[in-house]
Amino acid sequence: MARRRKNVTIRDVAEDAGVSLQTVSRVINDGPNVRPHLRERVRASIKKMGYVPSLAAQRMSGSRSYILLAINDRERTLADWRERRGTDWVDQMLLGGVLTGAPHGYRMMVELIDTRSEHVERELGAAISALQPDGVILTPPHSENPLITALLEDRGIRFARIGSKARGPGIALTMGDEGAAALATRHLIELGHRRIAMIAGPEQYSLSGWRITGWRAALAEAGLRDEGLLARGDFGFESGLAAARALIARAPRPSAIIASSDQMALATLEAAREAGLAVPDDLSLISFDNTPIVRFTQPPLTAIDQPIAETVSRAVELLIARDEEAGAQGVIEVPAALVPRSSTAAPRAVDRA
Numbered sequence: 265m266a267r268r269r270k271n272v273t274i275r276d277v278a279e280d281a282g283v284s285l286q287t288v289s290r291v292i293n294d295g296p297n298v299r300p301h302l303r304e305r306v307r308a309s310i311k312k313m314g315y316v317p318s319l320a321a322q323r324m325s326g327s328r329s330y331i332l333l334a335i336n337d338r339e340r341t342l343a344d345w346r347e348r349r350g351t352d353w354v355d356q357m358l359l360g361g362v363l364t365g366a367p368h369g370y371r372m373m374v375e376l377i378d379t380r381s382e383h384v385e386r387e388l389g390a391a392i393s394a395l396q397p398d399g400v401i402l403t404p405p406h407s408e409n410p411l412i413t414a415l416l417e418d419r420g421i422r423f424a425r426i427g428s429k430a431r432g433p434g435i436a437l438t439m440g441d442e443g444a445a446a447l448a449t450r451h452l453i454e455l456g457h458r459r460i461a462m463i464a465g466p467e468q469y470s471l472s473g474w475r476i477t478g479w480r481a482a483l484a485e486a487g488l489r490d491e492g493l494l495a496r497g498d499f500g501f502e503s504g505l506a507a508a509r510a511l512i513a514r515a516p517r518p519s520a521i522i523a524s525s526d527q528m529a530l531a532t533l534e535a536a537r538e539a540g541l542a543v544p545d546d547l548s549l550i551s552f553d554n555t556p557i558v559r560f561t562q563p564p565l566t567a568i569d570q571p572i573a574e575t576v577s578r579a580v581e582l583l584i585a586r587d588e589e590a591g592a593q594g595v596i597e598v599p600a601a602l603v604p605r606s607s608t609a610a611p612r613a614v615d616r617a
Contacts, residue, residue, distance in 0.1 A: 272313045272314060272315045272316075273315075274288050274289070274292075274315070276313060276315070277306065277309045277310055277313060277315050280309040280312070280313060281302075281305045281306045281308070281309040282305070283302055283305065283306060287302060287306065288306050291303050291306040291307060291310075292310075292369065293328065328398050329395070329396045329397060329398050330369050330370050330371060330398065331370070331371050331373060331395050331396070331397045331398060332361060332365055332370055332371070332372050332373070332397055332398060332399050332400070332401065332580060332583060332584075333373050333374075333375055333391065333392070333395055333397040333399070333400045333401070334357050334358075334361060334372060334373070334374045334375070334400075334401040334403070334576070335374075335375055335376075335377050335388070335400060335401065335402050335403065335406050335412070336353070336354060336357070336374055336375070336376055336377075336403050336406075337376070337377070337378070337403070337404075337405065337406065338376035338377055338378040339378055340499075341353075341354060341376055342376065349527065349557075350526075350555055350556060350557040351526070351527075351553070351555050352555050352556060353403075353572060354374060356572035356573045356576070357372075357374065357401075357403070357572060357573070357576050358372055358374065359573040359576075360572065360573035360574060360575065360576030360577035360580065361401070361576050361577070361580050363573075363577065364576075364577040364580040364581055364584075365580050365584065368584050370398075370580070370584060372580070373395065373397075375388075375391045375395075377391070377406065377412075384409070384411055384412065385411055385412075385415055388412060388415060389415060392415075392416075392419065392421065397421065398422070398583065398584075399421065399422045399423060399424070399580075399583030399584070400416055400421055400422075400423040400424070401423070401424045401426065401576060401579050401580070401583075402423060402424065402425050402426065402428075402434070403426050403427065404426065404427035404428075404469050404470075404471060405468055405469055407425035407426055407427050407428040408425070408427070408428050408430060408470060413425070413432060413433060413434060416433070416434070417433040417434075422434075422435075422583050422586065423435070423583075424436075424437060424579035424582065424583060425437065426438070426439075426575055426576070426579065427439070427441075427469070427470065427471050428470065429470065429474075429595050430470075435579065435582050435583075435596065436594075436595045436596065437575050437578060437579055437595070437596045437597070437598065438471070438474075438575075438595055438596075438597050438598070439471075439570050439571055439572070439575055439597075439598055439599070439600050440597050440598065440599040440600050441471040441474040441475050441478065441600070442474040442475065442477050442478035442481075443478060443597075443599060443600070444475070444478065444552070444568045444570075444599070444600035444602075445462070445474070445475035445476070445477075445478030445479045445482070445522065445568075446478035446479065446481055446482040447478075447482075447568070447600070447601075447602050448479075448522050448550045448568055448602060449478070449479050449482035449483060449522065450482050450485075450486075451550070451566070451602055451604070451608065452520045452522075452548060452550065452608065453482065453483075453486045453488070455520075455548065455608060455609065455610045455611070456610045456611055457519050457520040457548060457611050458488055458519070458611075459493065459516060459517070459518040459519050459520070460479075460483065460488070460493065460518060460519070460520045460521075460522065461493040461494070461495070461511045461518035461520070461521045461522070462475070462476065462479045462490075462493065462494055462495070462521070462522045462523075462524070463495050463496070463497050463504055463507045463508060463511070463521060463522070463523045463524055463528050463532065464476050464494060464495070464496050464497070464524050465496070465497065465498070465499050465524040465525065466496065466497070466498045466499070467496070472496075472524065475524055475552070476494065479522060492514055493511070493518055495507035495508075495510055495511050497524070497525075497528045497531075499524065499525040499527060499528060500525075500527055500528070501527045501528070501530060501531045502531070503528065503531075504523060504525070504527055504528025504529070504530070504531030504532060505531035505532075505534060505535055507528065507531075508521065508523075508528070508531055508532040508534075508535035508536070509535045509538070509539075512535055512536065512539050512541065512547070513539075518547070519546075519547065519548065519611040519612075520547065520548035520549070520550070520608070520611070521547065521548075521549055521550075522549075522550045522551075522552075523549065523550070523551050523552065524552050525551070525552055525553055526551050526552070526553040526554070526555045526557060526558050526565075526567070528551075529549060529550075529551030529552075529558065529565055529567075530557070530558075530561065532547075532549055533549065533561060533565075536549075543563060543607050544563065544606065544607050544608050544609035545609070545612065546612070548566075548607060548608040548609060548611070549565060549566070549607045549608065550565070550566045550567065550568065550602075550607070550608060551565045551566070551567040551568070552567065552568045552570065553567065553568070553570055554567035554568065554569040554570065554603055558605075559605070561607075563605065563606035563607050564605040564606050564607065565605055565607045566602070566603065566604050566605045566606075566607045566608040567602075567603050567605070568600050568601070568602055568603075569600060569601045569602070569603050570600050571598045571599070571600055571601070574598050575598040578596060578598055
């Protein structure tokens, strides 16, 4: 019977390197006051023995917890999971956080908080007290909730605000929503579309307004009007279906629609089928998000690919570095990209008028 391999401990590393436990801890935590030759000796022992630092070992220095906490909206996230909608926002957050944090010994954890709850401060406060994270990443709409940002600031916890341009504490990052909407609109204009509608997200999300601004700016550049071409949803399927039906029923109807989420884009496909319209022959369609499902629709959807993983990765880098100037450098933008597929094409001649 094979013997189980003994787990390598911090004590084993210290004995192999001929140094104290405290010295190994300082090396693990990138601490000061370690002579270069001793630091290299400890690192060589860690590599040779295959030692993986535990959180307990990393915390011996007392300065860091080596935990980063990502806060996501409870209601929307649980609804997506229960209904198996195929969204991958949390997956992409974890991808960016894990890949960037792991080489530095950090763990990424996700906590669901209801931003509309009167207990939001208690819920978040309890999570922070239990986990003592070194940094927190806020996503919309939490990133613009003053109760949450004030609580983090009061507790001296560094945090990043994704989807927020507002002045205030924390590191503000966006995914270039305004530019992304303009990019999608210009793509349709280049194909020859003149009546380009948008299904925007809810007003409580600032990014909804940024996308409208980008859409309108691109239309104005081309000398096109936007009157009667804007509808709103809540990012969900049912709201997208109502918005798409209303747009398609207008006379003259739009020849193209930009939907601000994949769920609303799927709803637009359904509304088009109901109206006897073929995509893209009668109606071109562009989605935001680019979750896996849009590759398997009929036709596959042209989409704005939101750089969720890249944005979280950038936030993690700044939180780990503890760059005190990061929050004062203004909004950090990680631009989105357009992924062309089969749902966009030149409009029919009758739609060009």
